[in-house]
Amino acid sequence: MSVELDFNEERYLKLLTKLIGETKYLQDNPPKFVPEEDRAIKHLLDLLRPYTKENGGLLKVDHVTYVEGRGNLMIEYDNGHEKGTMAFIGSHLDVVPANPETWKRDPFKLTIEGDKLYGRGTTDCLGHVAIVTELFIQLAEKKPKLKRKIVAVFIAAEESMIIPDVGIDKLMKDGKLDHLKDGPVYWVDSADVQPCLATASATMWKLKCHGRLFHSGLPHKGVNSVELAMDAVTYIQKRFYQDYPPHPSEKDYLFATPSTMKPTQIKTAEGSVNQIPPWAEVQGDIRLTPFYNIIECRKKVEGYVADLNKDINVLVSGDRGPCSKYDISIPEGDFKGKLEVVWEAEPFKGIACQLDSIGHLALREATQSVIGECKPYSITGSLPLVGEMQEAGFDIQVCGYGESSVYHGDNEYCSLSNMKNALKIFTHILNKFNQ
Numbered sequence: 001m002s003v004e005l006d007f008n009e010e011r012y013l014k015l016l017t018k019l020i021g022e023t024k025y026l027q028d029n030p031p032k033f034v035p036e037e038d039r040a041i042k043h044l045l046d047l048l049r050p051y052t053k054e055n056g057g058l059l060k061v062d063h064v065t066y067v068e069g070r071g072n073l074m075i076e077y078d079n080g081h082e083k084g085t086m087a088f089i090g091s092h093l094d095v096v097p098a099n100p101e102t103w104k105r106d107p108f109k110l111t112i113e114g115d116k117l118y119g120r121g122t123t124d125c126l127g128h129v130a131i132v133t134e135l136f137i138q139l140a141e142k143k144p145k146l147k148r149k150i151v152a153v154f155i156a157a158e159e160s161m162i163i164p165d166v167g168i169d170k171l172m173k174d175g176k177l178d179h180l181k182d183g184p185v186y187w188v189d190s191a192d193v194q195p196c197l198a199t200a201s202a203t204m205w206k207l208k209c210h211g212r213l214f215h216s217g218l219p220h221k222g223v224n225s226v227e228l229a230m231d232a233v234t235y236i237q238k239r240f241y242q243d244y245p246p247h248p249s250e251k252d253y254l255f256a257t258p259s260t261m262k263p264t265q266i267k268t269a270e271g272s273v274n275q276i277p278p279w280a281e282v283q284g285d286i287r288l289t290p291f292y293n294i295i296e297c298r299k300k301v302e303g304y305v306a307d308l309n310k311d312i313n314v315l316v317s318g319d320r321g322p323c324s325k326y327d328i329s330i331p332e333g334d335f336k337g338k339l340e341v342v343w344e345a346e347p348f349k350g351i352a353c354q355l356d357s358i359g360h361l362a363l364r365e366a367t368q369s370v371i372g373e374c375k376p377y378s379i380t381g382s383l384p385l386v387g388e389m390q391e392a393g394f395d396i397q398v399c400g401y402g403e404s405s406v407y408h409g410d411n412e413y414c415s416l417s418n419m420k421n422a423l424k425i426f427t428h429i430l431n432k433f434n435q
């Protein structure tokens, strides 16, 4: 028997309006913004309540909370399943912050303009939360017999891992996801409709550069931390790209770029323009394609920095003039510039999805059938925990139906027609696993 689900546009838009209406309180960037995911969960529970087991329905709904007000939501549909599961996980309830001043529309309100649905979280990721919820309500209404148990997990704390043990990391540790090894697991949080084959490992770094403060008219008595930072970053990047050249497997996975290491932020001691600055701090990230090991990569970078501290003079090229030195001997004493690398948080481990698994093949086939073409891609964006989950034996596949062009950007939107297609693709996969 084949399941047929039809998109209930009115219900979908009503739910999405409520969810986007909460996004002011779902912004995630601690300590400034600590989200309250339960505000979104409340609307989901209101909608799901008539269909829960407690009320004679077929949905098992579990609100799993580790930190007050910051819950996760698990939904299961089981109508006499024989064996196996099929899961939609990774759609998250928190959003990245939005600055209303740089938006053309109110980011914290759903604005509908033709096919475009504007608002923070429409693409990333509440548009997905709403469509997966719609899927479960349709199942609960139509009550098809399905051979597998269908599971959804909406998670808290995806956009920032600074506060641990709130979302998927804790669900994993607690064994709450273990039963999902029994079937494909679709991580629904990428974009652009087509299957995402791989994501990158990522780690954030900070390079602290210590120099010596002095009057800039007597530059030979100072150690210029800004120049030190520029030269040190150039040196470190050069060695990184020697150790991490494009990997041959990146072609098979259709990666747009190879691994990268780059600075993205810079800070210096507050002072005046006529002072040699005593310290500078450069921050950035490393995005490593999943064919390289991120932990080893961190050790390598620590090695580059250790080499520099041993012999800081390799950074002196003369290009910055005769007085720019990182190791000086003056009557006041000897001074040497120093570097320190600090890792800000646990790294994200990338994933190269299994391309021959039943989960992957079903996603390809469904995409081809609904969209008319299947053009998978890989990016050096990163998702939490997917690498660890694959290592632990889950068949993780990544998909998403928002717009990558506005991911974490201003005037974020998703398109209603793509969300409709998402439901069709999910239905196609359901039927595939019901044959």
Ligand SMILES: [Zn+2]
Residues within 6 Å of the ligand: 092, 124, 125, 158, 189
């Ligand atoms: Zn996301």
